[in-house]
Amino acid sequence: MPIKFENVSYTYSPDTPLAKKGLDKVNFELKDGTFNAIIGHTGSGKSTLMQHFNALLKPTNGQIEIAGMTITADTPNKNLKNLRRHVSLVFQFPEMQLFENTVLEDIAFGPKNFGYDKEKALTSAKYWLKKVGLPEEIGGRSPFELSGGQMRRVAIAGVMAYEPDILCLDEPAAGLDPLARKQMMALFSEYQKEGHTVILVTHNMDDVADYADNVLVMEHGKLIKEDSPKEIFKDRKWLQEHHLEEPKSSLFAAKLTNFKFKKLPLTIDELITGIEKNLKR
Amino acid sequence: MATDSIIKIKNVSFSYPESDKPAIDNISFEVERGSWTSIIGHNGSGKSTIIRLINGLLVPDEKENSLIEVDGIKLNDDTVWDIRDKVGVVFQNPDNQFVGATVADDVAFGLENRGVPHEQMVKTVAEAIKAVGMSEYANSEPANLSGGQKQRVAIAGILAIRPKIIVLDEATSMLDPEGRDKILKIVRQMKDEYNLTVISITHDIDEANMADQVLVMNDGKLITEGSTKTVFSQVELLKKLGLDVPFFEQIKAKLLNDSMKIPASVDSEKELINFLCQLNSKM
Numbered sequence: 001m002p003i004k005f006e007n008v009s010y011t012y013s014p015d016t017p018l019a020k021k022g023l024d025k026v027n028f029e030l031k032d033g034t035f036n037a038i039i040g041h042t043g044s045g046k047s048t049l050m051q052h053f054n055a056l057l058k059p060t061n062g063q064i065e066i067a068g069m070t071i072t073a074d075t076p077n078k079n080l081k082n083l084r085r086h087v088s089l090v091f092q093f094p095e096m097q098l099f100e101n102t103v104l105e106d107i108a109f110g111p112k113n114f115g116y117d118k119e120k121a122l123t124s125a126k127y128w129l130k131k132v133g134l135p136e137e138i139g140g141r142s143p144f145e146l147s148g149g150q151m152r153r154v155a156i157a158g159v160m161a162y163e164p165d166i167l168c169l170d171e172p173a174a175g176l177d178p179l180a181r182k183q184m185m186a187l188f189s190e191y192q193k194e195g196h197t198v199i200l201v202t203h204n205m206d207d208v209a210d211y212a213d214n215v216l217v218m219e220h221g222k223l224i225k226e227d228s229p230k231e232i233f234k235d236r237k238w239l240q241e242h243h244l245e246e247p248k249s250s251l252f253a254a255k256l257t258n259f260k261f262k263k264l265p266l267t268i269d270e271l272i273t274g275i276e277k278n279l280k281r
Numbered sequence: 282m283a284t285d286s287i288i289k290i291k292n293v294s295f296s297y298p299e300s301d302k303p304a305i306d307n308i309s310f311e312v313e314r315g316s317w318t319s320i321i322g323h324n325g326s327g328k329s330t331i332i333r334l335i336n337g338l339l340v341p342d343e344k345e346n347s348l349i350e351v352d353g354i355k356l357n358d359d360t361v362w363d364i365r366d367k368v369g370v371v372f373q374n375p376d377n378q379f380v381g382a383t384v385a386d387d388v389a390f391g392l393e394n395r396g397v398p399h400e401q402m403v404k405t406v407a408e409a410i411k412a413v414g415m416s417e418y419a420n421s422e423p424a425n426l427s428g429g430q431k432q433r434v435a436i437a438g439i440l441a442i443r444p445k446i447i448v449l450d451e452a453t454s455m456l457d458p459e460g461r462d463k464i465l466k467i468v469r470q471m472k473d474e475y476n477l478t479v480i481s482i483t484h485d486i487d488e489a490n491m492a493d494q495v496l497v498m499n500d501g502k503l504i505t506e507g508s509t510k511t512v513f514s515q516v517e518l519l520k521k522l523g524l525d526v527p528f529f530e531q532i533k534a535k536l537l538n539d540s541m542k543i544p545a546s547v548d549s550e551k552e553l554i555n556f557l558c559q560l561n562s563k564m
Binding site: 179248256272275 | 529
């Protein structure tokens with residue numbers, strides 16, 4: 001079932017002098033099993049939007065259909081646990097939410113919380129520990145003895161271990177080294193290809209070009225554009241007007257002034273192919 | 282080596298307790314006064330450990346001939362506080378380094394600690410906040426600022442104590458591209474104005490590229506060092522270490538790999554673009 005936002009608005013501190021619009025009449029539909037990127041400035045409403053996917057925030061107006069539920073301003077908190085089993089949110093710095101005695105116990109906490117028996121939770125924890133690229137032997141160590149990058153992986157494994165249908169990630173790779181970043185992005189991409197929906201908030205336009213099927217552009221709480229990366233990055237002038245960066249490959253292509261690219265290269269391989277085609281005439 | 286070295290590290294090793302492998306393995310390097318040095322390496326390669334050794338938060342393994350010298354002072358138990366006055370560190374997560382209830386209080390913290398008279402403190406704080414472009418937020422609560430603004434306040438707090446060296450420990454990694462550019466611009470201005478020495482630990486290749494000198498770390502060892510051009514042209518080595526290379530070097534490597542002939546003198550993005558455009562006009 002697709003995720004559907006209908007006229008969703010959210011106001012922080014409504015009816016007070018501090019009232020501030022977080023989301024303003026947002027409409028979109030995300031297909032199952034797609035990789036979606038949300039881009040936009042700091043303060044554009046990306047994180048506010050993210051928090052609506054599992055009803056940490058509920059719309060002030062409008063409604064959301066997600067994972068078989070309809071969320072409105074009046075939705076009681078009572079039934080949200082089931083929603084959160086299907087839709088999980090990874091915040092920035094997820095490593096700050098680690099708390100168990102051992103790495104494996106920490107990863108197994110989510111599955112246990114959502115009804116896995118102890119053994120099954122542990123099996124899942126072991127599987128995901130490996131999946132996020134951590135060696136088996138750290139499973140018994142305290143998560144607080146690990147490096148920052150390792151802690152991040154443990155936290156992400158903990159969310160993936162109960163295999164939510166919809167995985168929402170807020171800048172999950174920020175602060176990781178380039179190799180770890182690539183591994184993480186490959187992990188999310190693989191998870192999507194296995195049939196899950198991935199929603200990623202990011203500032204990294206190369207990741208958008210490499211992985212996303214669909215891009216949502218936020219500005220001042222409004223959804224100002226929704227399209228494929230190809231269409232989003234096509235209009236250079238529009239990107240500049242909205243202070244958005246471009247993928248490195250299309251930027252480089254633009255500097256090759258006497259080259260003609262049939263289609264705008266968004267990834268390095270497309271760029272290389274394009275350059276070689278020009279030189280082969 | 283450097284003619285006027287503000288930092289001298291010689292034969293320094295460090296092992297965390299209960300670890301059989303040293304986190305820093307017999308490292309030596311120097312940093313020239315007023316220069317910009319980038320340290321790159323994957324997570325856990327020892328980059329941050331070096332900084333903690335330089336400002337005495339960690340004590341190196343006992344070894345003969347090992348030396349850490351900052352601004353002409355040899356680091357030991359008696360000098361550690363003098364050295365910490367000279368080295369200011371901006372960390373990755375701005376939320377972890379706030380103590381004050383307002384921006385101005387927070388910037389004043391380091392001065393209060395050092396017993397600076399109130400009158401002078403007020404002046405210094407205002408100057409430091411102005412230098413990072415945050416004057417209109419002097420009385421704001423740090424919690425209400427954006428990540429980039431928080432990092433600017435953190436830098437102001439460091440500028441206020443007039444260090445000789447400012448260390449950016451992945452200080453821009455959580456910021457959006459605009460926030461990052463602004464921080465780097467401010468640091469560059471401060472560097473020029475106060476003749477600061479900058480050390481930046483970063484995964485961001487563009488940030489690393491701003492340096493005069495690049496140090497590459499792997500598993501506690503200093504693998505290579507040199508100018509950005511010398512270091513970043515070693516594409517294979519950097520890839521092997523899991524590090525990024527500047528974008529134009531990636532393109533160049535791929536084109537060379539497809540047997541295009543590119544002269545060795547093409548060693549910047551601009552030259553690569555010129556070279557390709559010329560080649561194309563000859564076709």
